Amino acid sequence: MPGPEFAREENRMSLQEQRSATGVPLRALSEEDCVRLAGELGEPEFRGRQLFHWIQKRGARSFDEMGNLSKTLRGKLAETCDLGGIARVVSEKSSEDGSAKFLFEFRDGRKVESVLMPGSTADRTKMTLCVSSQVGCAVDCKFCVTGKNGFFRHMTTDEILDQALYARRWLQDRADGRILRNIVFMGMGEPLLNTGNVFAAIRLMTEGNGMDLSPRRITVSTSGILPGLAELAGCGIPVGLAISLNATTQAEREEMMPVTRRYPLDELLDACRRFPLKSGSRITFEYVLLDGVNDSPAHARRIVKLLHGIPSKVNVIPFNPDAGLPYERPPDERVEEFAQILREAHLTTSIRWSKALDVSGACGQLAGQYRQKMPDGSRLVFDRE
Ligand code: SAH
Ligand code: SF4
DSSP states (O other): OOOGGGOOTTOSOOHHHHHHHHSEEGGGOOHHHHHHHHHHTTOOHHHHHHHHIIIIISOOSSGGGOTTSOHHHHHHHHHHEEOOSOSEEEEEEEOTTSOEEEEEEOTTSOEEEEEEEEOSSSOTTEEEEEOOOEEEOSSOOTTOHHHHHOEEEEOOHHHHHHHHHHHHHHHHHHTSSOEEEEEEEOSSSOGGGSHHHHHHHHHHHTOTTTTOOOGGGEEEEESOOHHHHHHHHHSOOOOEEEEEOOOSSHHHHHHHOTHHHHSOHHHHHHHHHHSOOOTTOOEEEEEEEOTTTSOSHHHHHHHHHHTTTSOEEEEEEEOOOOTTSSOOOOOHHHHHHHHHHHHHTTOEEEEOOOSSGGGTOSTTOOOOOTTOOOSSOOOOOOOOO
16 A cells, blocks of 8 residues: 555645645635735735735745835735745756756755756747656656655645746846746656645646646646546646656566556556547657667557557657666667657657756756655555555
């Protein structure tokens, strides 16, 4: 049975619990919550809306910035509430390719990373932010540094959201025309094991009076957590879906991704077939290419068969090596050949030549918790129930 940290349901703390634990993390509040809070502080409704606007639209990083709120109200807020989110930016590293990697620290000292990258289109001003959803990850995929380092805790709604608020503000401050356009949940953690907080953060990101990002420009990537996928299908937010496929048979996938024992490959593909896609949109299948493991032409042909009947596109990701991982990256020509077989079978295929490799910000390289110690070395065991 999964350990307590595995509990997915009810993992978004209620307003009341958040209050008693840390004061109100204001960044997690909806506009209605802000209005309610203003009422509780004896302020009119519009003050609540102004507060929401400062936090979510303007990306205020302190109460002092909220110029049109009275000094008294700012004082009251500072006394009774907390903005929540990122407590400290430990480092910002810029990569030669235009990406930037942020190491964020939260109030309890836990750290995660987010990577800001130029989008895949020719337009280099539209940026994509790769966000984390958990401190660490319990899924333990054998090719992933985050997985290797283990799981620490879920990220809260305000922590997830604040990565985006911070990055958007960071771009605005540079005033060089770049804007935050896309969000991908491809950083640390398995978003569909933290659905409550992830969905709440997405709702705030797409709030018209807030960040106002289009849900279609937000992509949730999963290793294939079926209950979470069902929740995503039912939650009514039309975000993009990416599945980390990575293997073409049950046995092979179990080896690389032990989660497959619990959520088998055929059931995952069935869930993809049933997934309520908006017309014209497709599921992205990510496929990390490991030298001599899953990169043969036979593997490519099996992908074509597996994805038959699913509106899909494939994103081939040449493995990003790390000293602690037992795999190698295939030569570039093999990566190209592999993609070519998929394309010849009419699968839309892109190759994710890594961004931010020089700052260890590429897929699967996010550790964040270096110097964070696992309390008990625990990791989940995905046996079938
Ligand atoms: N947990 C989610 C999202 C984060 S991982 C998931 O697994 O989908 C984001 C992507 O990085 C996944 O597609 C994963 O397969 C890929 N990835 C992990 N480790 C990698 C590595 N070392 N090299 C290249 N891609 C990797
Ligand atoms: Fe977790 Fe995704 Fe890494 Fe697997 S690939 S260990 S699910 S972060």
